[in-house]
Amino acid sequence: xxxxxxxxxxxxxxxxxxxxxxxxxxxxxxxxxxxxxxxxxxxxxxxxxxxxxxxxxxxxxxxxxxxxxxxxxxxxxxxxxxxxxxxxxxxxxxxxxxxxxxxxxxxxxxxxxx
Amino acid sequence: xxxxxxxxxxxxxxxxxxxxxxxxxxxxxxxxxxxxxxxxxxxxxxxxxxxxxxxxxxxxxxxxxxxxxxxxxxxxxxxxxxxxxxxxxxxxxxxxxxxxxxxxxxxxxxxxx
Numbered sequence: 001x002x003x004x005x006x007x008x009x010x011x012x013x014x015x016x017x018x019x020x021x022x023x024x025x026x027x028x029x030x031x032x033x034x035x036x037x038x039x040x041x042x043x044x045x046x047x048x049x050x051x052x053x054x055x056x057x058x059x060x061x062x063x064x065x066x067x068x069x070x071x072x073x074x075x076x077x078x079x080x081x082x083x084x085x086x087x088x089x090x091x092x093x094x095x096x097x098x099x100x101x102x103x104x105x106x107x108x109x110x111x112x113x114x
Numbered sequence: 115x116x117x118x119x120x121x122x123x124x125x126x127x128x129x130x131x132x133x134x135x136x137x138x139x140x141x142x143x144x145x146x147x148x149x150x151x152x153x154x155x156x157x158x159x160x161x162x163x164x165x166x167x168x169x170x171x172x173x174x175x176x177x178x179x180x181x182x183x184x185x186x187x188x189x190x191x192x193x194x195x196x197x198x199x200x201x202x203x204x205x206x207x208x209x210x211x212x213x214x215x216x217x218x219x220x221x222x223x224x225x226x227x
Contacts, residue, residue, distance in 0.1 A: 042219040090156060102147060105156035
C-alpha cells in the first residue's frame with residue numbers, strides 16, 4: 001500500500017516551458033487536491049477534485065490546469081511556467097471531505113523555474 | 115476573510131512540555147486539524163477536533179474552543195524527533211464539495227537537548 005505518490009520529485013524548468021505533475025493514490029479515495037507550499041505562506045490549494053471526471057478551482061488556480069480521468073490519478077499541468085511558480089507542490093487525497101477523514105499527502109515535487 | 119494565526123517559531127527542551135497555539139477566523143467551521151511536517155517531507159495527520167474540549171492521543175493532545183476561535187496542540191515529554199513544523203488547518207464550510215482545508219503558515223518547533 002504505497003498511499004499517495006508523486007512524480008517527479010524534483011524538476012527544473014525554464015520560463016515558458018510546460019510540464020505535468022502526476023499524483024497517484026491507491027486508497028480508493030474520492031477526493032484529491034493539489035497544493036503549493038511557499039516559505040511564509042503555508043499550504044495553498046490550487047485545484048481539487050471530488051471524484052473521477054470532476055475538477056474545481058482552489059485558492060490559487062491561475063497558471064495551472066488539472067485533469068482526473070481516472071479515480072486514482074490527479075494530474076497538474078503548467079502550460080507556460082513562470083518563476084513565480086517555483087514552489088514545492090503537494091498532492092493529497094481523502095476518503096470524504098467531512099468528519100475526521102484527514103487528507104493524506106504525497107512526498108512533494110520541488111519545482112524550480114528559471 | 116479567512117485567517118489562521120500561529121507563532122512562526124518556538125524552542126523547547128527535550129523532556130519538557132510545549133503548547134502551540136492557533137487562532138482562526140473563517141467564514142465557516144467544520145473541524146480543525148493539526149499536521150506535523152518534518153523538513154523536506156510531507157505533512158502527516160496528528161489530530162482532529164470538531165467539538166469543544168480536549169482530544170488526547172499519547173504524548174499529543176489538542177484542544178478546541180469554537181466560541182473563541184482557538185485551538186492548541188500540546189506536546190508532552192518532548193523528544194528530539196519532535197523537531198518539525200506544526201500546521202493548523204481549519205475545514206471551512208458545512209459539507210459538500212466546498213469543504214476545503216485552510217492552512218496556517220505553520221509553527222517551526224526546535225527541540226534542544
